[in-house]
Amino acid sequence: xxxxYYYNNSRLTNTLIRSKNSSKHQRSxxxxxxxRRFRLIYLKFLRLxxxxxxxxxxxxxxxxxxCFPFLGLQSLIGIFLATLLRGSKVAxxxxxxxxxxxxYVPIFVFNYKLGKFLLGxxxxxxxxxxxxxxxxxxxxPTFAITLLTGCFVVGLILAFITYFYSLAIxxxxxxxxx
Numbered sequence: 001x002x003x004x005y006y007y008n009n010s011r012l013t014n015t016l017i018r019s020k021n022s023s024k025h026q027r028s029x030x031x032x033x034x035x036r037r038f039r040l041i042y043l044k045f046l047r048l049x050x051x052x053x054x055x056x057x058x059x060x061x062x063x064x065x066x067c068f069p070f071l072g073l074q075s076l077i078g079i080f081l082a083t084l085l086r087g088s089k090v091a092x093x094x095x096x097x098x099x100x101x102x103x104y105v106p107i108f109v110f111n112y113k114l115g116k117f118l119l120g121x122x123x124x125x126x127x128x129x130x131x132x133x134x135x136x137x138x139x140x141p142t143f144a145i146t147l148l149t150g151c152f153v154v155g156l157i158l159a160f161i162t163y164f165y166s167l168a169i170x171x172x173x174x175x176x177x178x
Contacts, residue, residue: 050088052170058088060163062095067155069108069147074099095162107154108147115150 065078078092099107115121121142 052167052174054086055088055091055170056163056167057085058082058091059095059166060159061085061087062092063098063162064155064159065092066096066098067107067111067158068151069111071099071104098158108151111150111154112143112147113150114153115146115148118153119146119149121146 061081062078065074065081068074068077070077074096075093078096079089081087082089082092
């Protein structure tokens with residue numbers, strides 16, 4: 001893939017500038033930028049400093065914090081819990097992205113239904129009209145307790161699974177490097 005460059009020969013600058021007709025390369029440049037960025041994040045993740053137990057603990061804490069509906073505060077909760085439990089703070093922040101804009105709704109609906117099953121709560125109809133906030137507000141504390149119960153149980157289960165799987169993977173990667 002060759003790019004066309006020309007030199008700006010003005011008196012003030014002598015800089016290398018990309019030619020004006022390289023618009024067809026912009027899409028491929030963006031794709032390659034995303035690939036490079038993703039690869040950099042992946043390599044940084046693999047090269048996290050610390051013992052595998054500490055990194056695995058950070059990942060588990062992040063997954064646990066990511067299961068709760070406190071959007072925007074999940075990273076702070078992950079850092080706080082990682083500090084308390086001596087896990088990797090960077091891994092905890094990265095793992096909170098288990099819930100992202102694409103997965104918020106399925107995760108929280110599943111957590112609510114699990115909490116409803118565990119607590120045995122009965123709500124007549126949970127077809128909320130998005131135009132009316134009062135229907136949502138009328139559910140009140142029952143809805144919040146049900147959702148948080150489901151989030152806590154799902155978070156514990158996923159954190160447990162994440163810890164042991166990531167510990168095995170990180171130990172294997174550590175042995176491969178040696």
